[in-house]
Amino acid sequence: QVQLVQSGAEVKKPGASVKVSCKTSGYTFTGYYMHWVRQAPGQGLEWMGRINPNNGDTNYAQKFQGRVTMTRDTSISTAYMELSSLRSDDTAMYYCVPSGTTYYFDYWGQGTLVTVSS
């Protein structure tokens, strides 16, 4: 069965960076895109971008261009999302979500809470 296990909660200061991992199992890691979606407290869902684990190709939402970096390690079937220059409004739950060539999301990671506070 598909499993997506994300790294634990993080507390960061404004201006710092955070790197969240998503270890996958139960499917062919390189056969599916990996997206990152976040939800700030009391807010809706927000798509950040996606990576093609097969070749590393990325597509980021314009809002996050220059601040987000999505990478992967195919040897351990793990995807990463790094967000830099953190601000208080980056406080959110971050989810990794794989998809096929049509970008709807059957499976979700358990989420990683990132808190940005001085």
Place this chain on the structure above:
Amino acid sequence: EIVLTQSPGTLSLSPGERATLSCRASQSVSSSYLAWYQHKPGQAPRLLIYGTSSRATGIPDRFSGSGSGTDFTLTISRLEPEDFAVYYCQQYGSSPLTFGGGTKVEIK
């Protein structure tokens, strides 16, 4: 960017009643690439509907989706106690992918 507007913001209904949720897009959604998710506190979102009207695996048939172009609807024919949650629509026909702001279905 396609903006999705969901209405109403909150729907207060009793178990057994019918729920009708709306999702309106600022421009036509390509190939009816519209999905619906259910989200409960402390859990990850759950896919209900994709491709406007196809139910995801394991989703009961009381959930149905319809629509085209810019207007889409999620209908829950008879609310069960476990259906009270927040529902989001998502378009995946064009980049960036976008979600609606959500409709909360609460117990009246």
